[in-house]
Amino acid sequence: MSASDDRVLPGSLFDESARLSIGDLSRMCAVDERHIVEFVEEGVLHVIDVSTGWRFSGDALRRARLALRLERDLELNLAGVALAVELIEEISQLRSELKARR
Amino acid sequence: MEFKDYYTVMGVARDATDAQIKQAYRKLARKYHPDVSKEKDAEARFKEVGEAYEVLKSPEKRAAYDQLGKNHRPGEDFRPPPDWDAGFEFSGAGSGNSAYSDFFDSLFGAQARSARRGDFHSGQGEDHHAKVLLDLEASLNGGARTFTLRMPEFDASGRLVSKERTLHVQIPKGIVSGQQIRLAGQGARSPGEGKPGDLYIEVDFQPHSLYRIDGRDLSLDLPVAPWEAALGATVKTPTPGGTVDLKIPAASHAGSKLRLKGRGIPADPAGDFYVVLQIALPAANDDKAKAAYAAMASALPFNPRASLGV
Numbered sequence: 001m002s003a004s005d006d007r008v009l010p011g012s013l014f015d016e017s018a019r020l021s022i023g024d025l026s027r028m029c030a031v032d033e034r035h036i037v038e039f040v041e042e043g044v045l046h047v048i049d050v051s052t053g054w055r056f057s058g059d060a061l062r063r064a065r066l067a068l069r070l071e072r073d074l075e076l077n078l079a080g081v082a083l084a085v086e087l088i089e090e091i092s093q094l095r096s097e098l099k100a101r102r
Numbered sequence: 103m104e105f106k107d108y109y110t111v112m113g114v115a116r117d118a119t120d121a122q123i124k125q126a127y128r129k130l131a132r133k134y135h136p137d138v139s140k141e142k143d144a145e146a147r148f149k150e151v152g153e154a155y156e157v158l159k160s161p162e163k164r165a166a167y168d169q170l171g172k173n174h175r176p177g178e179d180f181r182p183p184p185d186w187d188a189g190f191e192f193s194g195a196g197s198g199n200s201a202y203s204d205f206f207d208s209l210f211g212a213q214a215r216s217a218r219r220g221d222f223h224s225g226q227g228e229d230h231h232a233k234v235l236l237d238l239e240a241s242l243n244g245g246a247r248t249f250t251l252r253m254p255e256f257d258a259s260g261r262l263v264s265k266e267r268t269l270h271v272q273i274p275k276g277i278v279s280g281q282q283i284r285l286a287g288q289g290a291r292s293p294g295e296g297k298p299g300d301l302y303i304e305v306d307f308q309p310h311s312l313y314r315i316d317g318r319d320l321s322l323d324l325p326v327a328p329w330e331a332a333l334g335a336t337v338k339t340p341t342p343g344g345t346v347d348l349k350i351p352a353a354s355h356a357g358s359k360l361r362l363k364g365r366g367i368p369a370d371p372a373g374d375f376y377v378v379l380q381i382a383l384p385a386a387n388d389d390k391a392k393a394a395y396a397a398m399a400s401a402l403p404f405n406p407r408a409s410l411g412v
Contacts, residue, residue, distance in 0.1 A: 006245045006270065011283035013274035015303060017370075028229050050402065062304065065231065066137055073152065074131050088137060096279070100316030 004065045018058030019049070025056055029064050039067060106205045108154035108167065116168075120159070127155040127157050153206050161318055163210060170209075219400060227292035227299035236273065237308045238320075241367055242342045244275035249303070273302070276369035312340060318373025320366045321359075323383040332357070339342050341375055348377060356381045373387050 009014045017054040025045075026033045027032035040054075063085060071081045109116050134141060134148040141147065157163045182217045232251050240247050250268050275285060282302045289299025299408045315318040324339050334352035338345055343365060350360070358379045366373025 008270045008272050009285050009288065011271045011274055011285055011303070012126075013277055014282040014284040015341070027226065030228065059280075061302070062280070062282065069137060070135070075128060080195055082411075096316055100314050100319075100321060 011078045016057045016059055020056045020060060022054050022056075022057065025060060025064055028061055029068055031068065034062065034063075035068075038078055039064060043077045044082045044085055045079075104205065105171075106154075107158050107171075111150050111154040112158060118158075123155070123158050125157070127151065150203075153203060157210070157323065159204070167209070199231075218294050224371040226296045227290040230289040230301045230305050232301065234305060235308050236277075236287075236305050238313065238315060238342075238367075240273040241275065241277045241305075241307075244273055246270050246272050246375050265305065265398040271303075276318075276367055276372070277305055277376060278367055278373075279315065280368055281305055313342070315367075318369045318371075320377055321372065321376035324348075324377045325380045326354070328381055331355060331379060331381055339377060342367075350379070354379055 021026075022033050022036050023042075025036050029036070036045065042045060045056060045060050047054045047063055048057050065086070067081050067085050070076050070084050072078075073082075077085060108297060109118070112118075112128045112130065114122055118126070130151045132290065133139060134144045134151060136145045136148055139148070158169050165381060182210065232249075234249050234251075239245075239321065248268060248270050250266060252264050269285070269288070271283065277283065281306050285301040285303065287298045288301035291298050300393045302398050307315050313322055320342060322340065324334070324337075325339060329335075330337060330350055331354040332352065334354070336347050337350060339348040341362065346362075348360065348362075356379060360377040360379070362375040362377070364372040365375035386395050
């Protein structure tokens with residue numbers, strides 16, 4: 001890892017338009033592909049394109065990591081994880097609406 | 103280094119059963135988990151609880167810890183005796199994400215590491231993830247920002263250490279809260295010959311002095327005089343792109359929302375900019391002003407409480 005230097009690193013936007021394969025997600029989250037499949041089956045992750053195999057948006061990485069943290073740290077089962085992820089996102093949506101109305 | 107009392111951290115008795123420890127952990131974890139908690143210092147508390155649980159849930163680690171604890175008080179200066187862990191075998195894989203305290207590291211560092219690396223093999227180094235708070239201007243205009251990130255790293259002897267590094271990052275214009283910036287090759291080095299991992303930085307905004315931020319849309323409360331709202335007017339208003347002349351339609355009222363399409367955050371597609379009108383009343387602190395209010399009162403048959411039925 002490069003230590004601190006004065007170079008300006010070009011950051012690239014990693015958002016809904018990014019496309020990830022199941023292999024990408026599994027590597028980035030350091031879990032088995034089967035685990036990703038389970039998340040899809042439980043509705044935690046959504047496949048947005050199937051024309052060349054499963055493709056996920058960049059946002060799936062954030063969701064998958066959130067789900068894995070909850071699963072591991074709170075010892076939740078898959079259904080519990082799916083419910084918690086949905087509620088967490090709904091709350092954050094409501095909070096940001098509240099902030100915008102204030 | 104201070105001796106940590108893991109039983110106090112978990113709020114359990116020293117002879118607590120495995121079931122009691124598990125129950126205590128789940129309760130504390132739900133309370134302090136950084137993804138769900140609103141508590142201040144949730145993250146620090148969660149790490150502490152995770153560390154305590156890591157030790158107390160494993161029969162081998164707990165036995166080793168109890169052995170040490172006989173001779174130490176919490177808070178007291180502590181140095182592990184050489185070979186203190188001889189005769190204990192460590193099996194469970196670490197939970198893997200958090201940097202534990204020096205106290206933990208000095209006891210379990212090397213074992214935790216070898217267990218935690220697990221069996222996941224890929225040529226590439228691990229990706230790292232971080233969160234930063236960004237000023238809105240960085241997204242509006244692009245530009246470079248400097249972040250200081252703390253990264254857990256394994257040193258040459260396999261101990262987990264926290265390392266600070268400073269990064270200068272070109273912020274992609276138009277980024278919105280919740281999106282991530284990817285920095286290729288800035289994650290962990292590969293254990294082998296492979297590429298280093300990437301660094302993902304999740305972005306959230308600091309509150310802005312003028313604008314409220316809602317996804318890619320921005321809004322501003324704009325004070326207007328009663329006659330500007332009633333009669334219509336063209337007034338100056340700040341926008342992210344600079345001051346503009348804004349046309350207030352006649353018969354506007356407090357809370358009227360005017361939309362400037364595409365003048366929010368320059369994402370793709372661009373967000374909108376909303377101006378929410380607020381009626382500001384001139385103070386009636388001299389005779390002239392009082393006369394003007396009195397004239398309005400006699401000229402206008404106006405009951406602002408009509409909708410309340412009074």
